Amino acid sequence: MLIMKCPKCNKYISSALLAEIATIACEHCGADVAVNNVLVSSNGFTFDRRDLLKRFFRYRKLLDEVIDEHSSMEENPVSSAVSKSSIKQFLNILQGMMTGARDNFRMQFLAPLRVKIRYNKHECSGVFFNLSMEGARIEIPSSNPLPRVKGQAYIHFLLPERQEVLSISGEICWTEKAKNGKRDKHSVGISFHELDSSVRSVLWRFISESANEEQK
DSSP states (O other): OEEEEOTTTOOEEEOTTTTTOSEEEOTTTOOEEEOOSOEEEETTEEEEHHHHHHTHHHHHHHHHHHHHHHHHHHHOTTSOHHHHHHHHHHHHHHHHHHHHHHTTOOEEOSSOOEEEEEETTEEEEEEEEEEOSSEEEEEEETTSOOOOTTOEEEEEEEOTTOOSEEEEEEEEEEEEOOSSGGGSEEEEEEEEOOOOHHHHHHHHHHHHHHHHHHHO
């Protein structure tokens, strides 16, 4: 959960959009305030989101290790109930931390990654402008009609060096019409529906590993 302290009333504002917006109306006093000093709250623990982002990949590796340890304990008949409960609690904390840290992590593409998108009974090819665990911005040729906002979209794409096609459905959040005719492209913002666990795992590893390579 993402939270921040309101500078007017000193109460905590909670919103999943804090990583995405510049200002927000306080849910307690109603004042419009600038989004600043965003925190991540996870199972009773609170972390500065900026610190989490700086240590993003360190915590990601730790999370992978804790997942493995949790699975190992669950399969081990001699592991105590106390140990199993503790490792599960630790896992929940880390997962909450990483969810808060990665909500706004959007992978930008230097090289085009092609995608097929179906909407409004139309189907066309496009490219990802950016991609996150929650959604994507896709550019499509200006020769295609703009999707309808709040309409459903279905995308299919192949990640580099992988052979299985990923299929994701979502809702059209916004559209931007091409400005220069055929020389420009329409932009489409899509919010993903809940991802299948296998798709989420593959997508998460691709985004985090690609971002890690960029920061080396």
